[in-house]
Amino acid sequence: MTHSKLQQIQQCFLSLFIVINLCIIILWSIPSCTLTEFLFAPIKNISQFSGLWQNFAMFSPNPRNVNLNYVALITYADGSVKLWQFPRMEHLNIIDKMIKERYRKFINDHVSNESEKMIWPDVARHLAYINNSNPNNPPKVISLRSFISEIPDLETNNKRKETESYTFFVYKVMPEDLK
Amino acid sequence: MNLNYLTLLWNRFWFKKQSAISIALFRIFYSLVLLESIILFQPDLYDWFGTHAWTTIQTAKLWENSPRFGLFFINTPDNFIVTAIYSVLVISSITLLFGLFTRISALTVFICLTSIHHRNPLILHSGDTLIRLCSYYLIWSQAGKALSLDSLFSKDKADNTSKEKLYNPWAQRLLQIQICAVYWQSFWGKAAGLTWLKGTAVYYALQLEEFQRFPLMFFGTNPIWLYKFLTYYTLFIEFALFSLIWIKEFRYPVIIAGIFLHLGLDYSMNIPLFQHIMIASYLLFIDPKDIKKLFALLKKKPKAVESAT
Numbered sequence: 001m002t003h004s005k006l007q008q009i010q011q012c013f014l015s016l017f018i019v020i021n022l023c024i025i026i027l028w029s030i031p032s033c034t035l036t037e038f039l040f041a042p043i044k045n046i047s048q049f050s051g052l053w054q055n056f057a058m059f060s061p062n063p064r065n066v067n068l069n070y071v072a073l074i075t076y077a078d079g080s081v082k083l084w085q086f087p088r089m090e091h092l093n094i095i096d097k098m099i100k101e102r103y104r105k106f107i108n109d110h111v112s113n114e115s116e117k118m119i120w121p122d123v124a125r126h127l128a129y130i131n132n133s134n135p136n137n138p139p140k141v142i143s144l145r146s147f148i149s150e151i152p153d154l155e156t157n158n159k160r161k162e163t164e165s166y167t168f169f170v171y172k173v174m175p176e177d178l179k
Numbered sequence: 180m181n182l183n184y185l186t187l188l189w190n191r192f193w194f195k196k197q198s199a200i201s202i203a204l205f206r207i208f209y210s211l212v213l214l215e216s217i218i219l220f221q222p223d224l225y226d227w228f229g230t231h232a233w234t235t236i237q238t239a240k241l242w243e244n245s246p247r248f249g250l251f252f253i254n255t256p257d258n259f260i261v262t263a264i265y266s267v268l269v270i271s272s273i274t275l276l277f278g279l280f281t282r283i284s285a286l287t288v289f290i291c292l293t294s295i296h297h298r299n300p301l302i303l304h305s306g307d308t309l310i311r312l313c314s315y316y317l318i319w320s321q322a323g324k325a326l327s328l329d330s331l332f333s334k335d336k337a338d339n340t341s342k343e344k345l346y347n348p349w350a351q352r353l354l355q356i357q358i359c360a361v362y363w364q365s366f367w368g369k370a371a372g373l374t375w376l377k378g379t380a381v382y383y384a385l386q387l388e389e390f391q392r393f394p395l396m397f398f399g400t401n402p403i404w405l406y407k408f409l410t411y412y413t414l415f416i417e418f419a420l421f422s423l424i425w426i427k428e429f430r431y432p433v434i435i436a437g438i439f440l441h442l443g444l445d446y447s448m449n450i451p452l453f454q455h456i457m458i459a460s461y462l463l464f465i466d467p468k469d470i471k472k473l474f475a476l477l478k479k480k481p482k483a484v485e486s487a488t
Binding site: 018031065088106108110 | 189190193194219222223226227231232233234235238241242243245246247248289292293296297301302303304305308309311312315347349353356357360361363364365367368369371372373374375379380382383384386387388389390391392401403406449450451453
């Protein structure tokens with residue numbers, strides 16, 4: 001077999017590989033509809049499994065128009081209550097802001113999201129574990145509380161509501177959570 | 180236009196050989212951003228991925244309801260496995276930086292990053308996703324063929340020919356398309372938003388306390404015209420970075436505008452990694468000839484200084 005023939009065959013296989021990769025990029029870049037979901041179903045599963053999934057919708061479709069703040073209330077066996085503050089980016093120095101940024105992502109983008117409430121028990125269990133310093137007075141109840149403050153409208157400078165606060169999850173700590 | 184012509188165009192785009200200097204330079208800057216990401220993970224490593232992490236392995240598996248690859252899923256989770264995977268990631272990032280066993284290093288980085296990201300996908304932002312994807316494309320690329328220890332010890336070097344060897348750029352092209360896909364997704368995502376169309380999106384983004392980094396002195400009086408300008412500038416540059424960047428005459432102005440956009444974001448907003456990886460990715464679009472010209476200029480300068488003294 002000549003060198004150019006071998007090169008042609010090599011290019012054919014490479015082209016096939018390129019097309020598969022292009023399909024993966026396109027799949028994640030176009031709006032989802034019934035047709036694309038049907039066409040790309042096998043590729044989607046493969047790309048999700050292998051880590052080739054992607055989503056770059058930053059501040060889309062709109063940036064949030066509220067500031068969020070989350071705290072946890074830890075009630076101990078003796079009835080005392082401790083306030084646990086999730087890292088607040090605005091109160092940190094420049095280095096800690098970079099290190100703790102993942103807390104912002106985790107809390108403000110996911111824990112805050114009602115559709116992802118499956119993670120709330122995990123969060124409560126972790127809080128119970130890290131706040132169990134005295135074996136004679138273990139945490140008994142974890143409450144997650146949110147504070148929501150609306151950003152004033154740019155043109156009218158009107159803030160429609162005052163800061164809202166509510167408890168969105170209460171968890172009773174089990175003995176096995178503390179092991 | 181016929182099929183032969185289309186095939187010719189396809190082959191020219193993906194397989195016309197070129198110098199590996201652009202992708203090699205990207206490899207170096209990419210590895211530095213990767214190391215930055217790894218360092219930022221370290222202080223809370225066990226809180227995110229350890230035995231008593233914020234999310235359990237079961238939740239990570241259930242999240243988005245699809246099976247995902249991950250070294251953490253193979254065995255029962257413990258902190259030793261976390262340390263082991265993290266250590267391998269650190270070593271492979273350093274070897275990738277120096278271009279030692281480049282492909283294997285990129286593969287190892289990809290496997291470790293995918294495992295870490297799938298263990299806790301709830302803490303990832305766009306920078307993490309792009310860093311992971313870039314490591315995948317680097318596996319297939321010629322990133323180790325220049326500015327690397329691999330190229331220093333390679334047989335190609337031993338051939339002793341003064342002419343530079345050229346390589347297939349198809350993996351670099353895929354990386355370029357991936358970068359454009361980032362801007363495409365970002366642009367069309369924003370195009371559906373009313374605040375982006377009204378020109379007020381940057382105002383809301385800058386009012387989010389969690390993102391604020393350094394003070395913005397010009398914004399004290401909330402100048403509407405400035406917010407509108409920055410909102411439309413962002414949209415236009417994002418559009419240009421997946422379209423006009425392919426036109427040779429526009430490429431460098433668009434890249435410079437993109438650098439200003441990301442430097443501005445890096446100054447004003449606390450979104451680590453993303454701005455850095457995006458700026459590094461522009462190296463993929465620089466003509467190898469221009470990089471060589473720059474290197475030659477940098478080499479000449481000290482000589483000129485010497486002769487002057």
